[in-house]
Amino acid sequence: MKITTQEIIKIRKQQVRYPLIQPIADRFSPRHFSSEKIPNKVIDSIFEAARLAPSGHNYQPWFFYWTRNTGRTFEKIISCFPQSNYWAKTASVLIVACYLPTIDGKRDKYALYDLGASVMSLILQAQHLGFYARQIGNCDTKKLKELLNLNKDHKPFVVVALGKIGDYSKVEEIYLKKDSQPNIKKTDITKNI
Amino acid sequence: MITTDNILNVKKPKLKAEIIDVLKNRFSPRVFSDEEVNKKDFNSIIEAVRWTPSSSNRQPWFFYVAKKGGKEFEKVLSCLNKDNYWAKNASYLLVGCYLDEDEKGKNNYGQYDLGQAVMSLVVQAQSLGYYTHQMGGFNKDMIKEVLVIKFPVFPWVVVAIGKIGDYSNVDQILIDKDNKERKRKEIISQKI
Numbered sequence: 001m002k003i004t005t006q007e008i009i010k011i012r013k014q015q016v017r018y019p020l021i022q023p024i025a026d027r028f029s030p031r032h033f034s035s036e037k038i039p040n041k042v043i044d045s046i047f048e049a050a051r052l053a054p055s056g057h058n059y060q061p062w063f064f065y066w067t068r069n070t071g072r073t074f075e076k077i078i079s080c081f082p083q084s085n086y087w088a089k090t091a092s093v094l095i096v097a098c099y100l101p102t103i104d105g106k107r108d109k110y111a112l113y114d115l116g117a118s119v120m121s122l123i124l125q126a127q128h129l130g131f132y133a134r135q136i137g138n139c140d141t142k143k144l145k146e147l148l149n150l151n152k153d154h155k156p157f158v159v160v161a162l163g164k165i166g167d168y169s170k171v172e173e174i175y176l177k178k179d180s181q182p183n184i185k186k187t188d189i190t191k192n193i
Numbered sequence: 194m195i196t197t198d199n200i201l202n203v204k205k206p207k208l209k210a211e212i213i214d215v216l217k218n219r220f221s222p223r224v225f226s227d228e229e230v231n232k233k234d235f236n237s238i239i240e241a242v243r244w245t246p247s248s249s250n251r252q253p254w255f256f257y258v259a260k261k262g263g264k265e266f267e268k269v270l271s272c273l274n275k276d277n278y279w280a281k282n283a284s285y286l287l288v289g290c291y292l293d294e295d296e297k298g299k300n301n302y303g304q305y306d307l308g309q310a311v312m313s314l315v316v317q318a319q320s321l322g323y324y325t326h327q328m329g330g331f332n333k334d335m336i337k338e339v340l341v342i343k344f345p346v347f348p349w350v351v352v353a354i355g356k357i358g359d360y361s362n363v364d365q366i367l368i369d370k371d372n373k374e375r376k377r378k379e380i381i382s383q384k385i
Binding site: 014016017018019020021023024025027029041044045047048049050051052053054056058060062063064065066067073095096109110112113114115116117118119120121123124125128135137148157158183184185186187189190191192193 | 206208209210211212213215216217219220221233236237239240241242243244245246248250252254255256257258259260263264265269302304305306307308309310311312313315316317320327329340349350375376377378381382383384385
């Protein structure tokens with residue numbers, strides 16, 4: 001099977017029922033990235049988007065550690081992923097997204113929810129600038145915390161792989177298979193009351 | 194006297210880097226206008242939720258939609274904390290729920306993924322000129338009972354949606370709360 005990146009983008013193009021803004025309409029989570037460097041300006045913009053996200057009581061219960069795909073830190077993070085996320089080695093940047101479970105000694109019940117909002121902002125900003133993201137949830141967070149020597153108040157929850165989309169004519173068969181499937185979404189997610 | 198333009202001005206963030214307009218312009222007002230959200234726009238706002246990423250594509254979210262004037266709008270209002278009384282003017286109140294479990298079993302990403310979904314919704318709404326204000330302050334047991342929401346569906350947030358209202362004619366307490374800049378932590382990331 002040989003498929004170009006353009007064909008993958010076409011397959012993954014969302015069958016939207018109602019118009020959406022470009023970054024939401026174009027976004028999907030690829031398993032293949034290009035080695036192209038993400039400019040510092042882009043990095044600044046995505047974290048600015050994350051910083052301005054709304055949060056319960058404006059607690060802003062998030063913190064992000066990030067690294068480029070050069071050097072030991074990148075390898076350390078990859079080593080915390082399960083085998084199925086082997087594709088992440090092609091990412092240009094990995095971001096360890098952490099939530100802050102307590103604020104002034106009290107538990108913040110909305111920390112995970114708010115981290116989700118913040119990461120979504122970050123991803124939409126990245127997508128707007130032409131960079132794709134795929135999130136990895138099931139990593140060994142205990143190992144991650146130890147290896148990276150993270151602040152004890154920061155709990156890693158997901159890792160965001162970021163980069164330009166890669167050349168799918170040169171991707172491993174297993175990822176080609178996974179990424180050439182259209183995105184299936186639920187149709188009924190609301191109830192009028 | 195404070196006008197809506199004054200508030201919009203105060204809420205303009207001092208940016209350290211460029212971001213898209215919808216993120217720049219977004220904030221959570223406590224004053225909404227009577228103007229309705231039109232049906233077409235509302236459909237787009239919900240569509241934005243559908244395309245949100247989620248862990249293993251489980252899409253662990255569900256929304257109860259109460260429209261102002263509709264029969265359950267007052268019931269949703271009655272579950273909100275007193276200081277959220279301003280929500281009565283919103284065009285819609287959405288009760289955002291996460292699904293704690295599905296056919297694959299327990300989902301540890303329900304709250305996180307709901308957070309992403311609501312952010313998508315908020316961004317889409319903002320792009321169409323609507324403002325949103327999320328509330329965690331409501332009686333969750335009461336809303337479960339009133340709307341007959343059962344396990345594994347957990348109401349987690351109520352989202353008020355509408356056009357921003359006229360600040361020149363509102364309670365001083367709302368002006369005091371909203372006439373403040375969007376304060377954020379300076380440092381939220383570190384290169385390692």
